[in-house]
Amino acid sequence: PPMSLALSPEHKRAAAEAAAAKDTREAKGGDAEEDEEARVAQEGAHIYDVSDREFMFFHMLIFGVYATNVMGQDSIIPCMPVIQSELGFSSSTVALIASLQDIGMVVGKLVHGWLIDSLGPRQLMFYTFTALAIFLLVLSMLSTIGAIALFLALISFVGSATDPAEVCIIGNWCIGRAKELAKGIWVLGLSSRSSGLVAIATFAGLLHVISWRWALRIAALFPFCGTLLTHYLIQDTPIEKTRPGRPLSFRALKDAALQLFSQKLFWMAASVHASAASIRRMDIMFGSFYHDATGVAAEDAATLVIAFPLGVILGLLVGGTLFRLSSGLRRRIYMTVMWSMVIIGCLGLMSVSAAPKPSTAQGKTHAAGVAAVFVFLIGLGVSVPYYMAAYTYAAGHGGGSIGLTAALIEAIAFSSAALLYLVLFAIIETSGWELTFIVLAGVGVGGAILTWIFLRELDFKHQTDARVLGEANSVAMGEMDVADTSTAKRSSSPPPQTLNQVPHQHQHHPDAKNLSAGDGDDGGGDGDGGHEDDNKHTPTTSLWNSGAEIMSMVGQLLSKALKLIDQYGDIAWSEEPKEISTLARALAADDRRGKLERRAENDTSEASATAPSRVLVLYNY
The missing domain is CATH 1.10.287 (Helix Hairpins)
Known part of the structure; x- marks a missing residue:
């Protein structure tokens, strides 16, 4: 199978x-x-069918292994100010390290995006996070800044498999279920930041009693044990599609990438994610900022780093819920409010860094507390733009290569972040933290504008695709009514009450679970059968209410539908369709029934002449 x-x-x-x-x-x-x-x-x-209880169990299981691996990666964040204090390098060096980490992450996204659709997310996570545990152990033994920077880049390389793998799993789970898709992405962000918060709080406390080297050795246990255990627990389960065989060839990879690059929405999603990732990557530098701008001890600065993931969690709980439950103009307004929090937080940190450094211990604590409030505000605002906007697009519009789509979006985003942090390296060296946060506030303004445009275009695409989908279905049902009338005149027996649709794998991506009756190259077909209740196979009843109008545009509508198939590969749902497993069983049963009834008739030529053309019912992840 x-x-x-x-x-x-x-x-x-x-x-x-x-x-x-x-x-x-x-x-x-x-x-x-x-x-x-x-x-x-x-x-x-x-096509598998699981109960809601099994669905939630496997969600909890895969997010559990994700949490253990995030805890291993985020343990580095509270350790950075302590490493900086012990080895004696500057905050600009931390910005350079962050840039090197982003470069390692970009290379990792490209490699993992190539491998994920052939290995599957489970195997890819097993290999990469076993390597993550080993690299954390090696990092705890190093003493030079160059070697530390190299292994931090390697950790980012292997850790970059996390998000594409999780988005791929969610996309495979939630085919055709828009609300479940948004909910899965939301839970993904909550799992990531909750586990990151626990890791930062735990290791910030441990750094008061043990060295950073022992803290990293303890952190290496989390990804190794979690991944090893979960790898065997979730095998042979519907948590993922297992794809045996070789990775995509270079030609197939190039074709898939060029198809994505030709879509305007892909570049919009990547630009939004790049803006959010540039702010999100500041988490590794906030400890150095506390230590430099306020003068608190390195261990106290490591403790205050917890403000950022705490803000992200609250932002996902509140803002993520509003994002899932809203649409249209209301969703765009929510996202603009989130970005405004990022801008206010950056301007607040600029004022803290511009103020004179306190000389007393009480003054240092007070200044660090004020800075932590603004850091919390930045985490609150950047949470939804980073975790939900682009990931929801990748899981819902990635076609047969969800993992590749997510990986390419993140590769573009972190390439931009790497260039930005090279610039920040020079700015911190020459002008200090004030100009740094002015630049980040400008990134926040650009992110707000780009997010508004992206969500507006995405809503417009959903409306257009829903209209074309309804028109294509209406045209097909009209042709079937004509075929049923001619069949009724020929035979006294009523026509079979079926709607024949053939599950079909996408031509460019054979591993996709898209269901359609034909590709963009097929204009007609050999479908057969009658029809069921009109409301059974349509997204909404309102689309059928305009069926009389649509029937007068048969030729134009079919050409539009075929043109969209050729250009984009598939057409997305704007509403939440039926369960995919139930529909697939009905389609397979109708197809078998129709073929048996057609063979029972003596005059096969007359039957094929009166059979309706193939129905275009188009699905997207």
Whole structure:
């Protein structure tokens, strides 16, 4: 079978029946049409169906392993001011290290985006986070700043597999379920920052009693144990699609990347993510800022770093919920408010750094507390733009290569962040922290504008795709009504009450689970059958209310639908469709029934002449 999945009992029975029928036909030398029928039945049987309880269990399991790996990576954040104080390098060097980490992350995103759709997210996370544990152990033994910077870049390289793998898992889980998709991305961000908060708080406390070297050795246990345990717990489960075989060839990878690069929304999502990532990467520098601008001890600065992940968690709880439950203009206003918090926080930190450094211990504590409030505000504002806007687009519009889409978006974003932190390295060396936060406030203004434009274009695409989808379905149903009328005149028996649609894998990405009746290259087809209730296969009833108008535009609408298929590969849902597994079973059953009834008729030529053309019912992740 193409996937290793936990099948429901009815799927197992259907698969067994299909296999037995195929063996019988091979013994008797069955024809090509029977082989096609068996293939369709088997594909329909292998679409998994799990209960809500199993769905939540596997979500908790995969987010648990994600949390352990994030704890390993975020343990470095409170250690940085202590390492800086012990080795005696400047804050501008920390900015240079952050830039090197971003470069390692960009290379990692490209490599992991290439591997993820062939290895699958489970195996990729196992390999990369085992390497993460080893690199953390090696980092704890180093004493020179050059070697530390190199291994921090390597840690970013292997740790960059986390987000594409998680987005790929969520996209595979939530095919055709828009609300579940947004909820999965929201829980992903909460899992990441909650575990990061626990890691920062834990290791900030440990740094008061142990050295940073022992703290990193303890941190290495989290990704190793968590990944090793979960790797064996989730195998042979519907947590992911297992894709055996080699990675994508260079040509296939190039074609997939060029297809993404040709889409305007892809570049908009990447620009939004780049703005948010530039602010998000400041988490490794806030400890150095506390130590330089306020004069607090390195251990106290490590403790105050907790303000940023705390703000991110609260931002996801409040702002992420508003993002999921809103749409249109209201969602754009929410995102603008979130970005305004980032701008206010950056300007506040600029005023703290411009003020004279306190001389008393009480003054230092007070200044550090004020700075922590502004850092909290930045985390509060950047949470939703970073974790939800671009990731939701990648999981919902990534087609057959969700992991590649997420990886390319992040590679572009962190390339921009790496260039920015090279600039900040020079700014901190020459002008100090004041100009640094002015630049970051400007990034926040640009991010707010880009996010508004991106969400507006995304809403427009959803409306356009919903209209074209409804028009294509209306045209197809009209053709089927004409075919049913001619069939009724020819035979006294009523036509079969089915809607024949064939599950079909995408031409460019064979591992995708898109369901359609044909590709953009197929204008007509060999579909057959009658029709069911109109409301069963439409996103909304309101689209069917305008069916009389749409029928007069048959030729124009079909050409538009085919043009969109050729240009974008698929058409997205703007509303939440039916459960994919239920629909797949119905499609496979209708197809088998229609073929058996057609073979029962004596005049096959007349039946094929009166059969309706292939129905274009288009799905997107």
